[in-house]
Amino acid sequence: MSDLAAPMPQPAQSSTSGEERQGLLLVFLSALAWSFGGTIGRFVETPDGWTMVFWRSFWAVAFLVGFMLWRDGRRGTLRMFAGMGVPGMAVAICFGISSACFVLALSYTTVANILLMQAGVPLIAALISWVIFRERIAWTTWMAICAVILGIGIMVSESATGAVSPIGDALALLIAICFAIATVITRRYAHVRMTPATCLGAALAGLVAAFQSSGLITSVPDAMILFVFGALNLGLGFAFFAMGARLVPAVLAALMGTFEPVLGPVWVWLVHGEVPSASTMIGGTVVVLALVAYLGLEFRRYSLPRKPGVTGMPNPN
Secondary structure, rough: OOHHHOOOOOOOOOOOOOHHHHHHHHHHHHHHHHHHHHHHOOOOOOOHHHHHHHHHHHHHHHHHHHHHHHHHHHHHHHHHHHHHHHHHHHHHHHHHHEEEEEHHHOOOOHHHHHHHHOOHHHHHHHHHHHHHHHEOHHHHHHHHHHHHHHHHHHHHHHHHHHHOOOOHHEEEEEEEHHHHHHHHHHOOOOOOOOHHHHHHHHHHHHHHHHHOOOOOOOOOHHHHHHOOOOOOOOHHHHHHHHHOOOOOOOOHHHHHHHHHHHHHHHHHHHOOOOOOHHHHHHHHHHHHHHHHHHHHHHHOOOOOOOOOOOOOOOOOO
């Protein structure tokens, strides 16, 4: 039987409130780190998007390898890579596509569109779980999914008039879908350490970019910015999320993760003066309000007994 057909192991539960607070802080820091991605990317003057993907991926891999060697040692790092299996490879491919598409999408559409589409990741993941794994979804989740679809439809409505590139919107949507798939796999295989998978995903994106790029030479200022873009924005964000998500319930991690699409357009607006269009602001408001309302309800209901199989609860082995 395939590794992907194996039963879902039970996730480890936090034993103290102190651990949960630490986990929430780490997940928030990951969202904060990722939220600066669009702002940092706008400083890079290298015209070839694939060159940006290569160097961002290179420095992310360097950071993550160094982090794992520092935390787990050489043998521990090798064991984690060897133990990824099919789930880890699938997550690596998803993260590789997501990180590459993010950089490429910056050349076609606004940061607000990219980040606000990513706000739908928790709900897309719930829908994938229902379709593929037949997990039941609460009616509140269905309502939130409909609201997110409406909001995204408003956001991309300018594509039909040419005001916003449909290629950019398609890339932004692909980012959300791939990240949602990775989230579902990670949830079902919580025993697999996914830090190596994120590292491998960045390496795959860099390898593809190396063959697609017209040249890997950049200016010194761009090289410095790309180091920050890769090591601190992508790599550090992955490290924070991998450590924090293991300490808090998934619904709380998803709630804290909404800070990325909320804060991202704000940084770009303040630093670069990139004011979101009216449709992006209206659609984004619908998306964010739907997510905050849904995740807020789930957070309040989390302590109440719920039936296994409903989104957010593990199925029995």
